[in-house]
Structure formats: structure tokens, C-alpha cells
Amino acid sequence: MPVAVITGASKGLGRALAAALAERGWDLVLGARTADVLMESARYAGRHGTRVVAVPGDVTDAGHRTELVASARELGGLDLLVNNASALGAEPLVRLDVLPVAGLRAALETNVVAALGLVQEALPLLRKSPTGAVVAVSSDAAAEAYETWGGYGASKAALDHLAAVLAVEEPGLRVWSVDPGDMQTDLYRAAVPEDTDPRPSPGSVAPGFLRLLEQRPASGRYAAPSLLETR
Numbered sequence: 001m002p003v004a005v006i007t008g009a010s011k012g013l014g015r016a017l018a019a020a021l022a023e024r025g026w027d028l029v030l031g032a033r034t035a036d037v038l039m040e041s042a043r044y045a046g047r048h049g050t051r052v053v054a055v056p057g058d059v060t061d062a063g064h065r066t067e068l069v070a071s072a073r074e075l076g077g078l079d080l081l082v083n084n085a086s087a088l089g090a091e092p093l094v095r096l097d098v099l100p101v102a103g104l105r106a107a108l109e110t111n112v113v114a115a116l117g118l119v120q121e122a123l124p125l126l127r128k129s130p131t132g133a134v135v136a137v138s139s140d141a142a143a144e145a146y147e148t149w150g151g152y153g154a155s156k157a158a159l160d161h162l163a164a165v166l167a168v169e170e171p172g173l174r175v176w177s178v179d180p181g182d183m184q185t186d187l188y189r190a191a192v193p194e195d196t197d198p199r200p201s202p203g204s205v206a207p208g209f210l211r212l213l214e215q216r217p218a219s220g221r222y223a224a225p226s227l228l229e230t231r
């Protein structure tokens, strides 16, 4: 069975991806900070009968990142790493003139530094997989200049760039940076609580990520909704 590590897997997109991969036979290592919510997500994914290991912890903690990869090794290896856990830097989001620099630092630590740390930890196993892949969950805020999204967007732009360079340095892997589009999740509500317009559910976005795994296009930046348009 292929093995995936997914960070931020207790709710939202991470939980939806975990369920979708388990349904397709993947063994999983799931991470997030809130243990009881993560356990519930792992139980939900585990109903398909594959092995699902919950590893509570914070991706900014190097020890937690080591534990995630060690759990994958115990399952037999690692074929897919999904760097999905994310911090906004300010909740709700604010303009750059009042963005706390500590908030920006926290967003960079979670979205960029921890993501690279986990890639470094995972590379020895990913290189051994015939289908080794890394998914960096990005955002359109990485590419577009939206008022108040500057700190978070800068962190996602940095994540995209790390992914692009990693793809060049690791030609044996697929490295996909994926913009999932807006989704109805706690993160989106925390970012813009005044926006109550309905957004797509994470479950409706997850099939775009599965399409990547099925079709294995070249490394690069993709938008999950447009992946679903191309059959």
C-alpha cells in the first residue's frame, strides 16, 4: 500500500484528503496539534480499512516532524508528503501597516520553515519510492495582491518558490504546489469572519488533488478546481 504523511489533517482540507486517500487504499500518517480532533479524523479515514496513524504535534517542532516520518517508515516507507498545515499570521487578517511582525514570523515558521524541515526529514524515504511526491498546499494569495492577505500571501509565495526549486533539485520526485481555491473551513472563517458567502467544501476540492496523483503531471503549480475541469 502507498503511504502518505498529511499535516493539518484534523479538519478542513487535510481531513478531506485523508478520507479520500484512505478510500483509495492509502496508508496514512496524520498530524495536527489538537489530539482529540485529530484522533476523530483518523478514525474517520480508518473506516476504509487501511492503516491510519495519528501523530499529534506542531509542525514547527522538529521532534514532531521526525515522529511523522518515523511513523511512515514503520508503515513501510513514504510515497507522498502533503504540507497542508498553515498559519494566517493574524486572525482576522489585517493590512500590512498593522500586521504584527510576530504574526508574520509565525506564518513563515509554520508555512515555510516547517514545510522545508519536513521535506528534509522525508526526502530519504521519498527518494526510495518509485512514485515519490510532495504537495505544497498554496493559495491564490501567493500570486495575487489582495488587501489584508499580504503576510499570509508572502509565506505562501515563499512556499511556492521552495517547491519550484525542490522540483529542479529532485527530478526523480513530483513536486506540486496546489492552490485549492476558497473553501468553507475554520481557516477561511478566521481570516475573513465578515465574509459569510458560501464557499466550496474541502470534500469537493479533494478530487483535484487525487487527479494529480492519478495523472502525475510535471512538477509545477496547479489550481485544484482547474484540475477537475481537465478530464
Ligand SMILES: NC(=O)c1ccc[n+]([C@@H]2O[C@H](COP(=O)([O-])OP(=O)(O)OC[C@H]3O[C@@H](n4cnc5c(N)ncnc54)[C@H](OP(=O)(O)O)[C@@H]3O)[C@@H](O)[C@H]2O)c1
Binding pocket: 007, 008, 009, 010, 011, 012, 013, 014, 031, 032, 033, 034, 035, 037, 057, 058, 059, 060, 083, 084, 085, 086, 087, 110, 137, 138, 139, 140, 179, 180, 181, 182, 183, 184, 185, 186, 187, 188, 202
Ligand atoms: N480555506 C481556504 O479558503 C483556503 C484557501 C487557499 C488555501 N488554503 C490552504 O489550505 C490548507 C488547509 O487549510 P484549511 O482551510 O483546510 O484549514 P483548517 O480547516 O483550519 O485546517 C487547518 C489544519 O492545520 C492544522 N494546523 C494548523 N497549524 C498547525 C501547526 N502549527 N502544526 C500542525 N498542524 C497545524 C489544524 O489543526 P490544529 O489547529 O489542531 O493544529 C488543522 O488540522 C492550508 O494550507 C491553507 O493555507 C485554504
